[in-house]
Amino acid sequence: MSNTASPDPEMLRQLLEPLLEDFTYWFNRSQKLLSNERLNFLQESDQQNLLERVENALKEVAAARALFRVTGHQVGVDMMTMRPWHELLMECQAVGMRYYRNQAI
Template sequence: MENSPVPEQELLKTLLKPLLEDFQYWFGRSRSFLETERISFLSTEQQSDLLARVKQAQQEVQTAQMLFQATDGQVGIESATLMPWHHLVTECWQIAMQWRTTHGSLG
């Protein structure tokens, strides 16, 4: 069976669409967590700053999703744009893991 190259647009749809959905999911969970829990090992200012950064990232991802949909998947995203989102998700995961460890909760 011959392997034909995947057209660039199909590759974008295959990779970028679910990646943007994942970012929205994790930013949504992080936002909910930061809005409902007091993170004792963060100062109020640190928690507020993190929440503001999550909200900003959510808006950026939503804008990227709208452009992606409006162009029928013909628009990509620079890795320089994706990397800060990735770092922010990682930061939120680390804080959530530390919070769960200090609260003895798995959920």
Template sequence: MRDSNLPEPELLKTVLQPLLEDFQYWFARSRQLLEKEQLSFMSDQEQSDLLLRVKQAQDKVNTAKMLFAATDGQVGIEMETLMPWHKLVTECWQVAMRLRQDREV
């Protein structure tokens, strides 16, 4: 929901900037897990594919964040761009939860 008291660039900074930082954080964490752990519930190929998708998403998020900063928050990001990142973060969370569950058993 839009706060009509905020000018559009300020709204973008308030919403988009923290969202991009969250994506950076979760992709970095996921990358570290996928690079350091051998996940028994995933094949090597599945783990490698997920790691590749995380690396690609990291590159895209970093580029978006640089463009956002270079334009002083004047540029937004289409939902069609954000949704795959969100889905990938959710997939990574599921992998991390499964790893935690396996370790508890």
């Protein structure tokens, strides 16, 4: 979390709240796919590793959301914290696209 510039709480809420909700939504979808389906194009260990990283990211996002709320939207989330979440979401998106493409065949 970052509190260096005393940002406007309402602006932070309008920007950060939907972003954190999106991370939660997409990580939940990825978690559901990875835990309920066997993805034949991934090694089992790779699928398990990806699932563990998604579950860890879900915990991190939940903690960030809780701190954001408890501080009255007074602090943001550092970009260096969000970058790995974004990269993980892109990885999950690629896996999901490949899975759904294979289902259509």
